[in-house]
Amino acid sequence: MNDYNFAYLDEGTKRMIRRAILKAVAVPGYQVPFASREMPMPYGWGTGGVQVTAACLRPDDRLKVIDQGADDTTNAVSIRKFFQRTARVATTERTGDATIIQTRHRIPEAPLSEGQILVYQVPIPEPLRFLEPRETETRRMHALQEYGLMHLKLYEDIARHGEIATSYAYPVQVSGRYVMDPSPIPKFDNPKLSNCPALQLFGAGREQRIYAVPPYTQVISLDFEDHPFVATKAPHACDLCGDDGSYLDEVITDDAGRRMFICSDTDHCNSRRAAGHVGALTGDAA
Amino acid sequence: MSEQAPLLSVRELSKSYGARRGCADVSFDLWPGEVIGIVGESGSGKSTLLACMAGYLAPDAGAVVFDTRAEGPRDVLSMSEPERRMLARTDWAFVHQNPRDGLRMGVSAGANVGERLMAVGARHYGQIRAQAEDWLERVEIAAERIDERPRQFSGGMQQRLQIARNLVTGPRLVFMDEPTGGLDVSVQARLLDLMRGLVRQMGLSAVIVTHDLAVVRLLADRLMVMKDGLVVEEGLTDQVLDDPQHAYTQLLVSSVLQV
Numbered sequence: 001m002n003d004y005n006f007a008y009l010d011e012g013t014k015r016m017i018r019r020a021i022l023k024a025v026a027v028p029g030y031q032v033p034f035a036s037r038e039m040p041m042p043y044g045w046g047t048g049g050v051q052v053t054a055a056c057l058r059p060d061d062r063l064k065v066i067d068q069g070a071d072d073t074t075n076a077v078s079i080r081k082f083f084q085r086t087a088r089v090a091t092t093e094r095t096g097d098a099t100i101i102q103t104r105h106r107i108p109e110a111p112l113s114e115g116q117i118l119v120y121q122v123p124i125p126e127p128l129r130f131l132e133p134r135e136t137e138t139r140r141m142h143a144l145q146e147y148g149l150m151h152l153k154l155y156e157d158i159a160r161h162g163e164i165a166t167s168y169a170y171p172v173q174v175s176g177r178y179v180m181d182p183s184p185i186p187k188f189d190n191p192k193l194s195n196c197p198a199l200q201l202f203g204a205g206r207e208q209r210i211y212a213v214p215p216y217t218q219v220i221s222l223d224f225e226d227h228p229f230v231a232t233k234a235p236h237a238c239d240l241c242g243d244d245g246s247y248l249d250e251v252i253t254d255d256a257g258r259r260m261f262i263c264s265d266t267d268h269c270n271s272r273r274a275a276g277h278v279g280a281l282t283g284d285a286a
Numbered sequence: 287m288s289e290q291a292p293l294l295s296v297r298e299l300s301k302s303y304g305a306r307r308g309c310a311d312v313s314f315d316l317w318p319g320e321v322i323g324i325v326g327e328s329g330s331g332k333s334t335l336l337a338c339m340a341g342y343l344a345p346d347a348g349a350v351v352f353d354t355r356a357e358g359p360r361d362v363l364s365m366s367e368p369e370r371r372m373l374a375r376t377d378w379a380f381v382h383q384n385p386r387d388g389l390r391m392g393v394s395a396g397a398n399v400g401e402r403l404m405a406v407g408a409r410h411y412g413q414i415r416a417q418a419e420d421w422l423e424r425v426e427i428a429a430e431r432i433d434e435r436p437r438q439f440s441g442g443m444q445q446r447l448q449i450a451r452n453l454v455t456g457p458r459l460v461f462m463d464e465p466t467g468g469l470d471v472s473v474q475a476r477l478l479d480l481m482r483g484l485v486r487q488m489g490l491s492a493v494i495v496t497h498d499l500a501v502v503r504l505l506a507d508r509l510m511v512m513k514d515g516l517v518v519e520e521g522l523t524d525q526v527l528d529d530p531q532h533a534y535t536q537l538l539v540s541s542v543l544q545v
Contacts, residue, residue, distance in 0.1 A: 148405030
């Protein structure tokens with residue numbers, strides 16, 4: 001595979017993306033436009049994240065790719081293979097060993113450390129999109145910091161459901177300035193965005209936007225004084241590793257109503273099981 | 287009570303669309319608590335004038351001086367955009383002819399009323415909701431319909447909701463563009479009654495643009511008659527309507543159908 005440049009994109013494109021990333025880091029939460037390229041995968045498969053990862057990769061990096069927390073799902077496997085072939089970088093499934101983690105819809109359970117880069121795949125970067133369809137208007141609202149509309153959505157949630165029912169892509173305010181869509185991560189993960197030692201980069205390929213949360217930046221989830229933000233998860237412990245503090249997937253196991261809850265972060269679950277932790281269904285399901 | 291400064295002072299406001307005149311050399315003062323009506327036929331420039339005053343259109347020349355709470359009289363046109371938008375959601379209100387232009391049709395009535403409160407920083411759900419309920423009742427919408435969307439309301443109710451949404455932050459100046467357009471006469475009468483009550487009760491100043499002379503007869507203290515972008519006559523409402531001087535005003539007054 002010498003037909004491609006290192007990490008697929010040509011050097012000029014990577015430089016363009018790096019410039020956008022630098023600007024995004026300088027203005028936390030601000031959506032920086034960039035000239036998103038056609039990638040050899042469809043939109044919605046992480047074309048934005050892949051371009052950001054390609055621009056950040058160095059030959060000595062160790063890459064981890066997760067999709068909904070899992071290392072072994074189609075999206076994660078195909079992107080990991082893509083960079084194995086085009087960049088020949090080492091890959092890993094261990095959160096702690098990775099230098100770059102590309103993720104779709106989750107933040108790993110294991111705490112991140114300084115020097116790591118977390119790259120999010122973002123479908124819709126504009127948090128105000130469904131409230132105000134005009135892009136010219138939303139940009140002006142960001143510029144003037146007019147974010148009353150964001151609370152309108154939360155108000156509607158409470159009026160209709162009695163609580164803030166938004167459970168993913170929960171809007172946050174970065175460093176006291178820009179309101180940002182944290183990509184469709186569950187709101188369980190929102191507190192991990194704040195004061196994180198790792199650099200967090202967000203790439204939206206179809207929408208051609210890059211934004212960032214630099215290390216140790218304050219990120220606040222929006223809420224009302226009398227309806228504060230609550231990070232939620234299924235009220236169970238993992239049936240495989242017994243952890244009751246990690247985010248869970250519900251898996252239906254037969255057509256008789258049986259189900260099990262397992263950690264959505266496969267690396268977290270595997271390392272706990274390797275360390276001898278057991279859950280309620282360890283043994284009989286796997 | 288003596289008021290020193292007019293609330294709104296418009297000076298030689300002009301706007302043309304290329305070679306065509308929108309409105310030209312319009313000047314007037316609006317005093318606190320006063321309602322001024324602007325009448326004229328379609329295309330006479332009254333909506334252009336209103337849009338220029340409210341900041342929706344940039345006029346070619348002139349000044350719109352508003353007596354702000356914090357800093358006294360200031361030219362709105364030379365304000366920065368954040369200042370103007372802040373003014374537009376606190377001290378000003380704009381009631382559109384078509385409620386769909388002034389409401390958010392996708393969210394509930396309560397959220398429509400609460401939007402301005404949240405835009406100026408209210409972050410307590412219970413208080414926002416209580417104020418929304420209070421305002422719905424003041425515009426004669428049953429409080430139990432607070433979670434319904436404006437789509438489910440009749441045209442008259444939508445218009446009343448739009449008024450509630452605009453008045454919730456206690457503005458001092460309301461711009462109205464044909465507020466009763468498209469409503470049938472009995473609904474119009476109720477709406478006018480409501481508006482007259484609110485204007486008097488809250489001491490609002492208002493600029494009402496309409497082609498309906500009955501509306502200004504009921505609501506306006508003073509009247510300006512426009513034709514081809516120019517003000518052809520102005521004076522007290524009764525005076526202009528009962529003793530029109532300009533030929534066009536005479537035509538306008540005599541054109542009203544009698545039942």
